[in-house]
Amino acid sequence: MTVQTSSTQSLTDILDPARARALQATLGMEQTIESGSTLPPFFHHIYFWDPQPPENLGRDGHPALGGFLPDMGLPRRMWAAGRLLFHANLRAGVQADKVSNIEGVTRKTGRSGPLAFVRVRHDIRQRGTVVLSEWQDLVYREDDGETPERPTARTDETHSQTVEFDRTTLFRYSALTFNGHRIHYDRPYARRVEKYDDLVVHGPLLAQHLMLMGEAQLGKPLTEVTYRATAPLCEPQSATLCWADGAAWVRGPKGEQCMEAVMR
Template sequence: MQDDLSPPVRQSDVLDPARAQAMQMALGQAATLQAGDALPPFFHQLYFWSPVPASELGRDGHPKVGGLIPDMGLPRRMWAGGRLRFEQPLRLGAEATRVSVCEAATRKDGRTGPLAFVTLRHELWQGDVLCLTEWQDLVYRSDPDPNAPHPAPPVAATDEDKAEAVHFDATLLFRYSALTFNGHRIHYDQPYAREVEGYDGLVVHGPLLAQHLMLMAQRSLGPLTEFTFRATAPLMHHEAATLCRKGRDMWVRGPDGRQCMVARA
C-alpha cells in the first residue's frame, strides 16, 4: 500500500443538532433531530468547516489548492464520486474529530483534454471509536472550449422498482452551500457557472444528489454499512429529476432520460 501524499489534517467539531435540523428543513423534512440521536448518513458534510480569508480563495470560491489537495495545474473542480463505510453511528451533541489525508493524485489526458484525479480519505472519530471512513473523489479539468461539442451523457436505466421525484431551485442550492460551507460558485453564481465554466445554469451539488439517494436507501433498506456513488452528468437547478432504486443499485435520472449519478448501497 502506497504512502499517503499529505500529512494528516485533524479537525474537531461539536455535532450541533441545530445544524442538522436546518438540513432536515432544507430537504423538506420535519426538524426532529436532537442531541444523542444518530446523525443521518452524509449529514457529516454539515460539520468540519474550513474557513479561510477571501485572499486565500481561488476564482471558483474554493480555498486555493496546494495544501491537503495538491495543485494539479487545472482550474475546474468537480466532486466526481465517493465511497463511505459506516462503522458506528455518529451522535449529535458530542464532539467528533475528522482526520483527512490525500490518498492519491494522478493526471492524464481524457477525451476532452487533461484531467487530474484526487482522492481524499476522511476518518471520523468520536472518542476512540472510528465511526465513519469516507473516500472523496475529485476531478480537475481545464476551462471548456466553447467551440467543442458537448459529449453525450449516458442514458439512465428505466427498470427501477422504486422511483421518487425530486425538485431543486436556486434557494435550495444556496441553503445547501451555506450549510456545508461550500463556496463553489457554480452552485449560486449563475453568470459564473454559464460564462466561465460553461454550464446551462446553476449546478446541483453532486453530494446533494448523493444525500437524497442515501436517505432513500436508508428508508428502503435500513441502516447503511457502505455506500458508493459516481457522478456521470450534471443536473441543473431548474431541472426535475427522478431518484431510482432497483435492489441495492440506485441512480438519478434527469428529465431528458440522462443518467446523472449511479450508486450502490
C-alpha cells in the same frame, strides 16, 4: 479547530443538532434531531468547516489550491465519486474528530482533455472510535475541453420519487456545507467560465437524497455506499430518484443519468 500538513488535515467539531435540523428542513424532512440522536447518513457533510478569508480563495470560491489539496495546474475541479463505510452511529451534540489524508494523485488525458484525479480519505472518530470512513475522488479539468457525453439512465426501477431543485435549495445547502463554489449560486460564472447550462445542483446533495431513499428502501441503517457522478443536473430542474435491488440512480429531466450508487 484545524491542524494541517501538506498531505494531512485534522478538523474537530461538535455536531450541533440545530444545524442537522436545518438540513432536515432543507430536505423537506421532519425536524427531529436532538443532542444524542443518530445522524442520518451523509449528514456529516454539514460539519467540519474550514473557513478561509477572502484572500485565500480561488477564482471558483473554493479555498485556493496548493494547500491541503494539491495544485494540479488545471483550473476546474469537481467531486466525481465517493465511497463510505459506516462503522457505527454518528451522534449529534457530541465532539467528533476528522482526519483527512491524500491517498493518491494521478494524471491522464481523456476526451475532454487533460485530467487529474485526487483521492482523499477521511476517518471520523467520536469518543476515540472510528465511526465513519469516507473516500472522495476529485477530478481536475482545464477550462476549454469537450463536454463529456451524458449517459442515458436506466428505466427499470422498482421505486422512484421526484425531487425539485431551485435556487433557494441550492443556496441553503451551500450555506449548511460552507461550500463557496460559484457554480451553485453565480449564474454568469457557471455559464461563462465553467460552461454549464445553468446553476449546478451539488453532487453531494444528490448523493444525500439517494442515501436517504436507499436506507428507507433497505429498512435498516446503511453499512456501505459507493456512488459516482455521471452528468451535471442544472437548476431549475426536477430529478427522479430511482431504486432497484441495492442500486440507486438519479435520472434527469431528459432521461440522462446524473449519478449512480450501490448501497448495502
